[in-house]
Amino acid sequence: MSAYQSFRDHIAQINDLLNVFNILNWDSHTQMPHGGAETRGHQLATIIQIAQERFASDTTARLLDAVEPEVEDDDYYSYRRREVQNTRWAYDIARRIPATLMSRVVGLRPTAEQAWVDAKKHNDFARFAPYLQQAFDYQKQLAEAIGYVDHPYDALLLRYEPEMNVERLRYLFNTMKATLIPLLQKIVARGDVARSDFLYGDYDEGKQREFALGLAKQFGYDLNRGRLDISAHPFEVSFTRNDVRITTRYQRNYLPGALFGVLHETGHAIYEQGASPTLTRTALTTDFLGNYAVAGVSFGAHESQSRLWENQVGRSRAFWQLHFPTLQRTFPDQLANVTADEFYCAVNRVRPSFIRVEADEMTYNFHIMLRVEIEIGLLDGSINVADLPEIWRAKMQEYLGVVPPTDTLGVLQDIHWSMASIGSFCTYTVGNVMSGQWMAAARRDLPTLDSNLSGGNYAPLLAWLTEHVYRHARAYSPNELLIRATGEPLNPDAYLTYISEKYSDLYDIA
């Protein structure tokens, strides 16, 4: 057996274990009866422990040492070489992280989460502050263990968006603010331009499901390798490209929630389903640092697909000119006196608000910038935990012009920090930016793209994205993918043009 084959077999079993971990999580959130939670926790812990032990083992080192000479003459872009290279990169980082530190991080979570729930309930930030301090102290230690050149936050970003660092994030955010802040001010000054009352009617869940899933199938979501279930918090998860599942949550009195939620998760799902079959059970569908089986190359790249299909396709005027009649037939009473254009305007309404997960396509970016800036400051010591509520309010005022009346509606709203998840927020905005680049490049390459989309023919766009993004799974970094497909690395210009044109038109701004 070749060194490469031995290496591949070893990785394949780690990939199996991480896919099993995904299955257990999916079941926990969609099927498991309440009573099963405690023992499910043990099952999850055992699987992840075995996967981690196997990856960080001397066996992995031995197999890497043996396979590296075998692939060193491969083409720089060959999948085989990338399998080995990516594994070596992750292995060297994983070996630098002390097991004791990781168990402290994991051990803090349950109490920190409980303190967060308690603090949020009583609008009392002080109850959560010591746990938040502890969480960031551990993350500082983690950053030191991993190592970095300029800023400790860069080490934490490796897990989520490996090519990002503090310097690039600051430049990105400043560029975006220069366009988005004045635009938002004009939108707010303009006020509501269309009605949206009909979004809050009585919408049967079964019909919501049928309509949304119909669109998902038209986008190209293959239900022979997927399914849609219900969960409290919507998500997508894959167990190889052959079994990619999504969930949603139906709100009977608010139509857009499940509708755009399904389109969003569908974007994630078709990314996973589009990975090359040759990469199944390989290092190129394994996130070793995150202990996660996944085809998407980074959180931002993944988010670029959910946002592309949800927003750039699913919230476009052409989309609703085509699909609104069907929606209206599905809900004839609720949408009796509504036009396609009114529907399009309503689902694109911009309104600064306190809560990130309820934010519209445009203001969402400010919720992200605020959080990332706070994380960076907490990690380098330029911000103190005690000052967080005040800093939160100041940034909300600066970016969105609204100030949450309570910490529950402000600094305490997200679960992330209580779970020691630091460094992932930026990937939402990175995803928005990338989605603009993909769409611009697809338009450049496919002259008939817009007429295809207007006619409901999504196959050319899916084929383009599969060719340039999906099939490669984790073989090429986000910037490699972007450069190969668009000619340049991450760049917000296309996204800012898209946002400016869309909202200038919607809000009739010169």
Place this chain on the structure above:
Amino acid sequence: MSAYQSFRDHIAQINDLLNVFNILNWDSHTQMPHGGAETRGHQLATIIQIAQERFASDTTARLLDAVEPEVEDDDYYSYRRREVQNTRWAYDIARRIPATLMSRVVGLRPTAEQAWVDAKKHNDFARFAPYLQQAFDYQKQLAEAIGYVDHPYDALLLRYEPEMNVERLRYLFNTMKATLIPLLQKIVARGDVARSDFLYGDYDEGKQREFALGLAKQFGYDLNRGRLDISAHPFEVSFTRNDVRITTRYQRNYLPGALFGVLHETGHAIYEQGASPTLTRTALTTDFLGNYAVAGVSFGAHESQSRLWENQVGRSRAFWQLHFPTLQRTFPDQLANVTADEFYCAVNRVRPSFIRVEADEMTYNFHIMLRVEIEIGLLDGSINVADLPEIWRAKMQEYLGVVPPTDTLGVLQDIHWSMASIGSFCTYTVGNVMSGQWMAAARRDLPTLDSNLSGGNYAPLLAWLTEHVYRHARAYSPNELLIRATGEPLNPDAYLTYISEKYSDLYDIA
């Protein structure tokens, strides 16, 4: 850390892995999209391989050596001592089985199963014969590896019904035949005594589900730790006592299928749910030889519970006198002119038939005896594979008085042999026999049992079974449980009395 704690931690992770294996299987049969089958196969193989390696490892031997002195002065019936003792017993057997032989057994399955499907489809036993021969040759080698005193079949029974052997099975079957064959002849001579046309009406699946699940809950199935789904072949599976799931298959045109199927699986489920919480993730909820996480102590003991709740409770006259009015309200048109007594008679109709899985409560035992006698003969060489079709027909004539017109309806009907599953058939009849003993002992201990059951109060019976059977999980062997609860080991008298009285009454036989 004590040697016992180290031992327990090691076993707990093996138990987690086997529970995970159960979850993956449940998902495969109830939720997984078709496309997921191939990679699911890899995931299952990886999990079971890791579990087997861990159990048959030197670590297990070292931990056993260390813990045995620590528990040797424990009470003979203490759970702690039994955890160690049962693990040692299984470990010594597992170490005697060559890994190469097991991989040959497993490797034969896909081709053997394909040959069986093909042979069954074309009614051509010769196509399956060579694979059957090979399967039994491997099973002979397995029996030699495990070791036995009297008969190689005894070694194969260890996996399913460890206290059974060929001698005891022959005695059991002969005793049963002496009563059941003449009784069946009288029943057949009597002919149908009641109508059963109404069982084949048009029964809405949703209402079938609601009614059957209502009964399951009344029996004591805790849905906070369980759920009911649909699968092609009904089954029960547990992922610790905290998550015990059942499945069924609804036949729109035949009411008893799902109805009694759910009661049957409920019996399995409440056995699993009734295990003592202190035994979760221990050796006493792990079947090491079968690589299966389960609380039931043997296949027969498990079957005794499904059959007790399905047949002794669920097919009794008192049961339908109580519940038929509700069933009639659920299906008012379909059951308009039917009485409770007619329904009771219809669901207890005895009719010799070709197919085991469609057989009634009484003739089922003959289908089992026939198969077990053939397995024993194939293993000791007293029966040749080539003669099977003829032997099958002869035994069908002898026991049931009917002869299948084709091998598809005869020797080729079961999937078991193509899967190298040899030794499990007897557990169905052992389960029937045990169910008679439990019920007789419960009646003896609980003078008001029958009036409780007539009134729909199942709690006293559940409490008695939990006390004497369920809570102990795999701590005591089936005969230990029987002796402690009933005063004697496996004995068919009570079951034969139950069957004779029930069917003499139903068929008006003196």
